[in-house]
Amino acid sequence: MTRWVAGVVVGVVVAGVLVGCDVPPAPEAAPGPSGIRSPVPAPTAVPSPPAAKAPACPEGGVRLVEGAGDAAMGLRVADVRLVNCGTQPYVLDGYPEIRLLDRKRAPVAVEVLHGGDAIAAAPTGAEGVPQRVELQPGQAAGFGMVWRNLVTDSTVPAAEGWVLDVTPRAGAPRVELELRHSVDLGNTGKLGIGPWKAATR
Structure with a gap:
């Protein structure tokens, strides 16, 4: 009987000691993967720049x-080049008929000469024998222009053309070309032009 009581007392004391000790709580388990992923945004398509439209x-x-x-x-x-942008063959023969206009599209007083002999002694590209040129759609022909930028009389205003008004062949509608570089005639009043020639490139 004495041993049983002693055993009970020892058990109680040990239990009390264990209860009185600060036992740190078990660490919480790290959250595991939930199985749900955030949606990955689809790459945004970059729109292509609009293609330049041909005039x-x-x-x-x-x-x-x-x-x-x-x-x-x-x-x-x-x-100056002329491009057949239509759907039918286009025939040229001889020289174009041209007018020179200023920035306000007023006519510039100028004598248009066939060939460049009266402008320069050396070849300038405005020479040649007029001939028939047939352009298929997409093909081009051209003519040369030559002039001198001279001011020989200070009392005569210098002439400067910024627009070519061209009749490619007799009876055809006129075509205008706004120039990036002016035809600066000074006060010479002369412009030489060559005949139509098939473009080589």
């Missing part, structure tokens, strides 16, 4: 394009 083909089925030019010691040389 509308004029009524006559051809358009003019300013070509290469050169200037040296007051002598000016320029090239």
Whole structure:
């Protein structure tokens, strides 16, 4: 009987000691994957820039394009291209008929000469024998222009053209070309032009 009581007392004491000790709580378990993922946004498509639209083909089925030019010691040389932007063949023969206009589209007083002999002794690209040129859709022809930028009389205003008004062939609708580089005639009053020639490139 004495041993049983002693055992009970010892058990109680040990239990009390254990209860009185500060036992840290067990750490909480780290949250596991929930199985739900945030949606990944789809890449945003970058819109392509709009394609440049070609200018509308004029009524006559051809358009003019300013070509290469050169200037040296007051002598000016320029090239004008005519492109068949229509759907039918286009025939040229001889020289174009041209008018030169200023920025306000008022006519510039100028004598248009066939060939460049009266402007320069050396070849300028405005030479050649007139011939028939047939352009299929998409093909081009051109003519050369030559003039001098000289002011020989201070009492005469210098002339400067910024627009070419061209009749490609007899009876055809006129076509206008706004120039990036002016036809600066000074007060010479002369402009030489060549015949139509098939474009080589």
